[in-house]
Amino acid sequence: MSFIEIQSVNKHYGAVQALYDVSLSIAKGEFVTLLGPSGSGKTTLLKILAGFDPVTSGTIRMAGRDITSVPPERRNFGLVFQGYALFPHMTVADNIAYPLKVRRRPRGEIAEQVRAMLDLVQLGKFANRKPQELSGGQQQRVALARALVFRPDLLLLDEPMSALDKKLRFDLQEELRDIHRRLGTTFINVTHDQEEAMHMSDSIAVMNHGQIEQFGPAFTLYRQPANRFVAGFVGKSNLLEGRIAQGRFQAGDIVLSLPGAAAEGRVALMLRPEDVELAQAPVEGGKAALPAEVVSATYTGDRAIYTAAVGPEARFLVYGSARTGLIPEGSRVHLAFDPQDCLLLR
Amino acid sequence: MARSIFWISTVLCLAFLALPLLLVLPLAFNTSSFLTYPMEGFTFAWFGEVFGQPSWTKAIWNSVKVAAGAMALAVLIGGLAATGVTLTGRVLQMVLSALFVSPVVVPSIVVAVAFAYAFGRAGLSGSYASLVLAHAILGAPLVFLSVLTSLRGLDPDLDRAAASMGASRLHRFRHVTLPLAAPGFLAGALFAFITSFDEVVVALFLAAPESTTLPIALFSGLRDRLQPTIVVVALLLSLVSLLFLLAMGQMQKRGAAASRN
Numbered sequence: 388m389s390f391i392e393i394q395s396v397n398k399h400y401g402a403v404q405a406l407y408d409v410s411l412s413i414a415k416g417e418f419v420t421l422l423g424p425s426g427s428g429k430t431t432l433l434k435i436l437a438g439f440d441p442v443t444s445g446t447i448r449m450a451g452r453d454i455t456s457v458p459p460e461r462r463n464f465g466l467v468f469q470g471y472a473l474f475p476h477m478t479v480a481d482n483i484a485y486p487l488k489v490r491r492r493p494r495g496e497i498a499e500q501v502r503a504m505l506d507l508v509q510l511g512k513f514a515n516r517k518p519q520e521l522s523g524g525q526q527q528r529v530a531l532a533r534a535l536v537f538r539p540d541l542l543l544l545d546e547p548m549s550a551l552d553k554k555l556r557f558d559l560q561e562e563l564r565d566i567h568r569r570l571g572t573t574f575i576n577v578t579h580d581q582e583e584a585m586h587m588s589d590s591i592a593v594m595n596h597g598q599i600e601q602f603g604p605a606f607t608l609y610r611q612p613a614n615r616f617v618a619g620f621v622g623k624s625n626l627l628e629g630r631i632a633q634g635r636f637q638a639g640d641i642v643l644s645l646p647g648a649a650a651e652g653r654v655a656l657m658l659r660p661e662d663v664e665l666a667q668a669p670v671e672g673g674k675a676a677l678p679a680e681v682v683s684a685t686y687t688g689d690r691a692i693y694t695a696a697v698g699p700e701a702r703f704l705v706y707g708s709a710r711t712g713l714i715p716e717g718s719r720v721h722l723a724f725d726p727q728d729c730l731l732l733r
Numbered sequence: 734m735a736r737s738i739f740w741i742s743t744v745l746c747l748a749f750l751a752l753p754l755l756l757v758l759p760l761a762f763n764t765s766s767f768l769t770y771p772m773e774g775f776t777f778a779w780f781g782e783v784f785g786q787p788s789w790t791k792a793i794w795n796s797v798k799v800a801a802g803a804m805a806l807a808v809l810i811g812g813l814a815a816t817g818v819t820l821t822g823r824v825l826q827m828v829l830s831a832l833f834v835s836p837v838v839v840p841s842i843v844v845a846v847a848f849a850y851a852f853g854r855a856g857l858s859g860s861y862a863s864l865v866l867a868h869a870i871l872g873a874p875l876v877f878l879s880v881l882t883s884l885r886g887l888d889p890d891l892d893r894a895a896a897s898m899g900a901s902r903l904h905r906f907r908h909v910t911l912p913l914a915a916p917g918f919l920a921g922a923l924f925a926f927i928t929s930f931d932e933v934v935v936a937l938f939l940a941a942p943e944s945t946t947l948p949i950a951l952f953s954g955l956r957d958r959l960q961p962t963i964v965v966v967a968l969l970l971s972l973v974s975l976l977f978l979l980a981m982g983q984m985q986k987r988g989a990a991a992s993r994n
């Protein structure tokens with residue numbers, strides 16, 4: 388039973404088409420992230436959900452009700468903007484109280500809820516400051532508090548972390564996930580950062596060129612990407628272009644017998660860097676092995692990162708253990724992997 | 734080299750702009766009743782004379798009344814126009830802006846004749862109402878431009894944020910847009926006031942003896958009797974203008990600080 392139902396939404400800006408037949412079903416209480424590179428249509432979809440931009444065609448439903456042409460002020464959705472959009476002429480407390488004042492709640496109730504919200508985002512001490520007297524991370528939390536205080540049916544966040552530094556981002560992601568769990572509100576977050584998406588979301592919609600390429604939990608996107616774009620955008624991956632012939636995958640000199648190599652034609656073989664091992668000898672049972680040469684070796688402390696050349700063109704990224712030190716550049720090795728871990732992408 | 738050019742140009746400009754004024758102003762304190770140098774002594778007597786003469790005080794009072802009325806009307810018209818224009822599309826916005834600004838670019842003598850004719854037909858000539866209306870029309874474009882500038886400087890996400898929180902258009906305008914655009918309204922109001930306060934040409938066509946404004950009184954004073962009282966009045970006018978300019982500078986500083994955040 389889906390709570391938010393986006394059905395075949397198309398959006399044109401004059402001659403530019405920003406969204407192509409976008410459909411998405413979001414369950415109540417879910418944390419969904421729209422993930423995609425810049426210009427892929429994430430903000431456009433968010434603006435349509437918020438009601439700021441009309442759709443060219445398609446419908447948006449909430450709990451079965453068609454809300455496609457309901458204006459933003461009657462949708463009851465909370466919004467956190469990329470630049471936070473805090474009111475500079477109001478204190479932090481007045482910013483958070485604004486949606487409650489609009490709703491003409493009694494004074495005492497407003498004060499109480501504002502205090503509860505300030506506690507939730509740990510900004511109790513800053514109630515009487517102006518937003519411009521706060522750090523970026525604090526402003527972001529005020530924006531979050533203001534968007535949640537009126538118990539919206541849906542919270543929309545447009546790249547809320549993009550202006551913050553990396554360490555702070557991670558902490559705020561934790562905090563946001565925690566708040567989501569506590570309140571149980573449905574969240575739709577927008578980001579171009581796949582780590583952020585995987586860190587926080589129940590489900591991720593990967594967007595590219597105004598289309599949804601795949602929608603699913605992080606595990607599915609990572610282990611079972613639907614196509615080359617998702618494989619490349621979500622995590623690191625090795626893609627080897629080749630073709631299927633006589634039930635086997637072929638790319639130049641490389642020939643592999645793989646499960647599921649049925650339909651003939653051009654494909655890309657995908658292999659995650661952590662699924663490959665560098666072996667000194669042509670290995671043990673069940674594993675495929677490709678002779679290769681270590682082109683570069685980097686030590687990062689928690690792991691070793693290798694680039695290995697297979698033949699003249701193909702380069703493989705491989706994560707190895709760093710416990711015994713690095714395998715030196717120029718070494719002749721074998722890339723060992725389980726054929727089960729390979730995925731063929733059309 | 735660059736420094737000397739800077740100083741030479743600064744000094745020349747200042748001399749060119751301010752010297753005539755600075756040369757005349759000390760004569761307001763001269764004991765002689767002729768406008769000549771050298772000064773014979775120092776006195777505030779001429780100030781007393783100005784404030785004691787009903788013809789001057791009446792003119793000052795008239796000017797303040799007309800300027801205040803014109804300012805209020807100009808803020809209303811110009812502010813509404815600017816707010817409305819920001820809600821329209823790009824092309825319409827350009828056309829409307831050009832229309833609203835047009836009173837500024839038409840030569841004032843032409844505007845004055847038009848007003849005199851129109852108000853004459855309407856039976857308003859010589860009245861306060863005619864002066865207030867005419868000056869409001871001259872001041873409105875200044876308010877319009879100043880308000881438009883500050884509205885354009887606002888982050889459109891602020892209005893969207895307020896909308897997402899359930900605020901109606903009117904509520905958003907009243908509680909978000911208006912307070913943030915206030916420096917623009919204030920600067921526009923000051924512009925409008927001062928424009929009316931030292932406007933001569935239109936007032937010359939419209940003012941009747943009992944509604945004479947200060948610049949007109951000054952003008953006829955010049956023709957009748959050249960006395961230090963005239964310089965006193967000129968000094969007062971300059972002071973008012975200077976005060977308003979300073980106020981405007983402050984306003985702009987605060988406006989810039991507000992829109993930076």
Ligand SMILES: Nc1ncnc2c1ncn2[C@@H]1O[C@H](COP(=O)(O)OP(=O)(O)O)[C@@H](O)[C@H]1O
Nearest residue numbers: 400403405423424425426427428429430431432
């Ligand atoms: N108001 C607009 N007018 C014209 N084109 C727009 C407008 N807004 C977005 N676009 C276009 O739509 C596409 C998607 O933009 P956007 O949704 O902002 O992408 P993202 O948020 O994923 O970076 C881009 O090609 C952009 O140029």
Ligand SMILES: [Mg+2]
Nearest residue numbers: 426429430431
């Ligand atoms: Mg965007």
